[in-house]
Amino acid sequence: MxxxxxxxxxxxxxxxxxxxxxxxxxxxxxxxxxxxxxxxxxxxxxxxxxxxxxxxxxxxxxxxxxxxxxxxxxxxxxxxxxxxxxxxxxxxxxxxxxxxxxxxxxxxxxxxxxxxFLGNMTRFRVFDERCSLCGECIINETGGICPVTNCPKGLLNGPCGGMKNGKCEVDTERDCVWVRIYNRLNDLHRLDQMEEIAEPKDYGKHTKPSALTGKKD
Ligand code: SF4
Ligand code: SF4
Structure with missing residues (x-):
């Protein structure tokens, strides 16, 4: 929403x-x-x-x-x-x-x-951002959790050196999203996905203004 x-x-x-x-x-x-x-x-x-x-x-x-x-x-x-x-x-x-x-x-x-922002209501009138509308969704490779949005640095290949005790260095109240992704993939027995190197993201997919005609590729 x-x-x-x-x-x-x-x-x-x-x-x-x-x-x-x-x-x-x-x-x-x-x-x-x-x-x-x-x-x-x-x-x-x-x-x-x-x-x-x-x-x-x-x-x-x-x-x-x-x-x-x-x-x-x-x-x-x-x-x-x-x-x-x-x-x-x-x-x-x-x-x-x-x-x-x-x-x-x-x-x-x-x-x-x-x-x-685009996000979810997690409790009544409490909202969290979930998606930055990047135009090329990568969450199939990250356990369904978006690092583009949930990591303040938008890192795509694991946590930065600032992660401490599972928390994000930018906002220590929040879990590092890469810890969340690791735990999720672990629960799904898909830790092999952590070993795949993500290519640099093509932010050109998100040129503005965007438009969609309804036609399928
Ligand atoms: S990868 Fe892109 S499209 Fe997918 S949830 Fe994250 S910001 Fe949104
Ligand atoms: S601690 Fe984790 S979520 Fe925070 S900036 Fe570093 S990689 Fe991103």
Whole structure:
């Protein structure tokens, strides 16, 4: 899931200072799980904006905010509220905010959130990064655990000299990912995979902007 956190209100107010009335759009997927785009977050944003003298004409939680066509259809029933607003405030990830830019060509669109990373929710509203979207996944060779993301140095062939007592030298609260990979491969009786030397990673697979047509290779 895409992890986001809400910007502080002062930053949002600074961004929206040229407009007075707003329609708010959340997202029922990742942003709702993060508490940054669910109905409660939108209601809270409405209240706080109104306390600062702004008008909120309405709000809704899109099913999937980054899905341009679906969100456009869903928004039809809010036509009057949207037309009555000077601008939109999007409470989703950056992709959702840019979907709104494509939909609302004649109104300013602001984001209320910072989009942080792709990760897992390990406990309620506790998130850990899991994937850096490198474009060429290597976890079949590393016991299903990603060293590109979980090693601060992105090392691909075992731990650095700083690993101590199984912990990472960069963040001593965390296990060194190469210890985790070793233990996992050991449990799977696949320690032979530790002996295979990984080639330098081709970061050219992750040129931006990426696109995918849906065609299979
Ligand atoms: S190897 Fe690349 S694609 Fe696979 S989990 Fe790690 S960052 Fe993501
Ligand atoms: S201790 Fe392990 S996880 Fe930390 S930087 Fe070194 S190899 Fe990477």
């Amino acid at each position: 895409i992890i986001s956190k809400q910007k502080n209100l002062d930053e949002i107010l600074e961004a929206i200072k040229d407009n007075n009335s707003f329609f708010l759009v959340g997202c029922s997927e990742c942003a709702s799980l993060c508490g940054t785009g669910d109905e409660a977050a939108l209601e809270d944003m409405k209240k706080r904006l109104e306390e600062k003298g702004k008008k909120v004409t309405g709000y809704f939680v899109a099913k999937t905010g980054c899905q341009v066509l679906g969100t456009k259809v869903e928004l039809k029933k809010f036509k009057n509220e949207v037309e009555g607003a000077d601008a939109l405030i999007i409470m989703s990830c950056g992709a959702g905010a840019q979907a709104a830019v494509e939909i609302f060509k004649d109104k300013p669109v602001y984001t209320a959130n910072d989009t942080l």
